[in-house]
Amino acid sequence: xxxxxxxxxxxxKFGGVVALDNLDLTVVPNEIIGLIGPNGSGKTTFFNVVTGxxxxxxxxxxxxxxxxxxxxxxxxxxxxxxxTFQRSRxxxxxxxxxxxxxxxxxxxxxGLWFNLVRRGEFKRxxxxxxxxxxxxxxxxxxxxxxxxxxxxxxxxxxDRRRIEICRALISQxxxxxxxxxxxxxxxxxxxxxMDDILQVxxxxxxxxxxxxxxEMGLIERITDRCVVLNFGxxxxxxxxxxxxxxxxxxxxxxGVE
Amino acid sequence: xxxxxxxxxxxLLPGVVAxxxxxAYLIALLAVEKQPLVIGLLAFGxxxxxxxxxxxxxxxxxxxxxxxxxxxxxxxxLAACVVAAFFHDNHFVLLLFVxxxxxxxxxxxxxxxxxxxxxxxxxxxxxxxIGAYTSAxxxxxxxxxxxxxxxxxxxxxxxxxSLLLLPVLRTRGHYAALVTIAFALLLKTxxxxxxxxxxxxxxxxxxxxxxxxxxxxxFEIGKIEMSFYLNYFVISMLLLxxxxxxxxxxxxxxxxxxxDAIRLDETAASCFGLxxxxxxxxxxVLGNFVIGLAGALFGMVGGxxxxxxxxxxxxxxxxxxxxxGGIGNPWGVVVATFIVVVLPEKLQTIQEYxxxxxxxxxxxxxxxxxxxxxxxxxxRYFPGGRA
Ligand SMILES: Nc1ncnc2c1ncn2[C@@H]1O[C@H](COP(=O)(O)OP(=O)(O)O)[C@@H](O)[C@H]1O
Ligand SMILES: [Mg+2]
Numbered sequence: 001x002x003x004x005x006x007x008x009x010x011x012x013k014f015g016g017v018v019a020l021d022n023l024d025l026t027v028v029p030n031e032i033i034g035l036i037g038p039n040g041s042g043k044t045t046f047f048n049v050v051t052g053x054x055x056x057x058x059x060x061x062x063x064x065x066x067x068x069x070x071x072x073x074x075x076x077x078x079x080x081x082x083x084t085f086q087r088s089r090x091x092x093x094x095x096x097x098x099x100x101x102x103x104x105x106x107x108x109x110x111g112l113w114f115n116l117v118r119r120g121e122f123k124r125x126x127x128x129x130x131x132x133x134x135x136x137x138x139x140x141x142x143x144x145x146x147x148x149x150x151x152x153x154x155x156x157x158x159d160r161r162r163i164e165i166c167r168a169l170i171s172q173x174x175x176x177x178x179x180x181x182x183x184x185x186x187x188x189x190x191x192x193x194m195d196d197i198l199q200v201x202x203x204x205x206x207x208x209x210x211x212x213x214x215e216m217g218l219i220e221r222i223t224d225r226c227v228v229l230n231f232g233x234x235x236x237x238x239x240x241x242x243x244x245x246x247x248x249x250x251x252x253x254x255g256v257e
Numbered sequence: 258x259x260x261x262x263x264x265x266x267x268x269l270l271p272g273v274v275a276x277x278x279x280x281a282y283l284i285a286l287l288a289v290e291k292q293p294l295v296i297g298l299l300a301f302g303x304x305x306x307x308x309x310x311x312x313x314x315x316x317x318x319x320x321x322x323x324x325x326x327x328x329x330x331x332x333x334x335l336a337a338c339v340v341a342a343f344f345h346d347n348h349f350v351l352l353l354f355v356x357x358x359x360x361x362x363x364x365x366x367x368x369x370x371x372x373x374x375x376x377x378x379x380x381x382x383x384x385x386x387i388g389a390y391t392s393a394x395x396x397x398x399x400x401x402x403x404x405x406x407x408x409x410x411x412x413x414x415x416x417x418x419s420l421l422l423l424p425v426l427r428t429r430g431h432y433a434a435l436v437t438i439a440f441a442l443l444l445k446t447x448x449x450x451x452x453x454x455x456x457x458x459x460x461x462x463x464x465x466x467x468x469x470x471x472x473x474x475x476f477e478i479g480k481i482e483m484s485f486y487l488n489y490f491v492i493s494m495l496l497l498x499x500x501x502x503x504x505x506x507x508x509x510x511x512x513x514x515x516x517d518a519i520r521l522d523e524t525a526a527s528c529f530g531l532x533x534x535x536x537x538x539x540x541x542v543l544g545n546f547v548i549g550l551a552g553a554l555f556g557m558v559g560g561x562x563x564x565x566x567x568x569x570x571x572x573x574x575x576x577x578x579x580x581x582g583g584i585g586n587p588w589g590v591v592v593a594t595f596i597v598v599v600l601p602e603k604l605q606t607i608q609e610y611x612x613x614x615x616x617x618x619x620x621x622x623x624x625x626x627x628x629x630x631x632x633x634x635x636x637r638y639f640p641g642g643r644a
Contacts, residue, residue: 052527053528072527073527074530074532076528077527077529078530085525089522089524091518091521091522091525093521094514094521095635098514098635101511101514102514102518102525102531103529105530106530109511110512110515112512115506115507115511115512116503116506116507116510119506122511123639126638126639149636149637150635151635167529171529
């Protein structure tokens with residue numbers, strides 16, 4: 001079996017807190033994995049360690065055949081991993097277009113000469129990417145495609161979430177890590193957002209997704225498999241129907257010992 | 258490919274009217290000398306701007322500048338030439354004007370560092386001084402062509418600035434600012450104890466001369482006598498235009514976006530593959546190069562350099578220009594340089610308290626208009642209706 005992402009014995013501590021405790025987690029290509037668990041169980045930390053924001057204190061992470069345990073955030077992105085953040089991290093004074101383009105970094109020519117002097121070529125590159133950004137955001141909210149050069153600061157949370165997901169998707173990553181993408185949304189908005197994400201995935205069959213989400217109906221509907229964390233340890237794994245009836249999982253969520 | 262949305266273009270007229278009125282006002286302000294007249298004119302200017310603001314006349318001006326920038330820049334250059342021609346034999350006014358132009362160039366350099374990349378630099382005047390001392394030394398001891406001297410001045414400022422890169426990259430926010438302050442103090446001390454560089458007395462700088470044309474001689478056009486400062490006006494204007502175009506293109510490119518991204522959120526930026534160090538270095542080196550270039554020319558204009566001309570206080574003036582104008586907006590920088598440099602020269606009563614004035618400006622701006630007189634608009638890569 002070849003894994004797209006393979007974490008083995010992954011450990012990360014914060015002082016006395018063991019946020020990830022000897023975690024084994026594997027993802028095969030084209031899967032949608034639900035990463036669930038009570039608050040503080042280490043889901044966000046897992047994303048942060050994979051994407052190089054925090055180092056690991058033990059274990060290894062392999063992505064697409066390469067060891068990325070000690071790779072920088074930059075290198076992980078270039079390898080094909082994109083993410084969103086639990087607490088929205090858009091650049092508020094910048095426009096919708098600019099925010100999406102930040103995610104497109106690896107497909108934009110970053111040469112000084114190209115950017116400053118070859119304005120004709122730059123313009124062609126700009127137009128191709130402008131079209132791509134529009135096409136992508138139209139999947140989520142056509143209204144936003146008409147407002148590409150407005151600052152995101154004035155937009156409601158649901159639009160910001162959409163833009164953040166577009167920023168993660170624009171570079172056509174192999175793996176998308178979604179950290180509570182629907183936080184702060186209503187039930188209907190959440191459903192709409194997920195449908196849009198699935199629609200993008202239908203366009204790009206190579207996309208693999210790991211999603212952290214609290215709404216279990218949604219997890220049940222869209223995931224192929226779930227991994228349940230508690231205190232940084234994996235306590236259950238399998239299709240949602242199976243983990244949902246697991247005794248340990250129920251105890252973790254109810255907080256009984 | 259969907260067409261980039263075509264918006265109706267903003268009319269040119271409000272921009273042209275604004276340029277014309279500002280030019281007339283500037284000429285009047287530079288021409289009057291009696292203090293009551295100066296004060297009256299200043300009061301009139303402030304009231305006029307406030308009235309225009311409340312009548313919503315400034316918005317159309319802003320729009321025509323945003324969308325018809327190319328044409329209006331040409332008008333602005335023309336306006337500057339009209340002002341210079343008006344004062345063609347007035348040494349004092351022309352020197353003041355050239356000073357404004359070169360301070361604007363230097364502040365545009367600072368804008369690349371602080372306004373875009375978010376790298377604080379409280380040693381702007383030091384890099385300006387490095388450029389000026391380069392002119393002093395090279396023009397005195399060597400026969401290096403003077404245009405090349407300017408480039409060397411910029412390069413030296415950039416090189417010496419890179420000594421600061423390690424600490425600037427390692428530390429964040431206030432600590433990086435402290436590093437630049439320490440550098441400013443060190444450089445001043447170094448200049449003061451260095452006899453080759455004239456010590457605390459400083460040294461003379463030979464005026465510019467290009468292909469046998471000496472910039473420090475008055476000349477005649479027809480029968481009309483011209484101040485030699487007109488030479489310096491022309492070259493300073495060219496430098497300002499070049500720098501303006503550079504800053505504009507930088508902002509309206511992927512690199513401008515990169516710089517904004519790392520200023521606003523380094524962690525998010527690195528999660529999308531941005532090389533934080535590369536862009537901070539690019540901005541710092543490029544910014545210091547521009548500052549050094551302006552300084553080298555300024556050295557030749559003033560004809561004299563001394564450690565006391567490039568102090569921490571002068572660096573603060575540059576920062577206050579940036580804050581006043583609107584961080585990140587090159588038009589704001591130009592307008593604010595006029596205000597900050599010309600005001601104390603015209604208002605003799607406050608000359609002694611000029612630093613108090615700058616401090617006041619900064620406080621008032623931060624309180625009432627934190628984004629500056631001309632806040633930076635959202636980036637358009639190809640303005641004028643097309644994205
Ligand atoms: N930067 C940090 N510093 C200190 N403790 C942290 C940090 N990040 C996470 N933790 C701790 O690690 C544990 C797991 O947190 P987190 O991964 O955010 O959980 P989840 O995303 O599952 O809610 C918590 O106890 C949290 O307090
Ligand atoms: Mg979390």
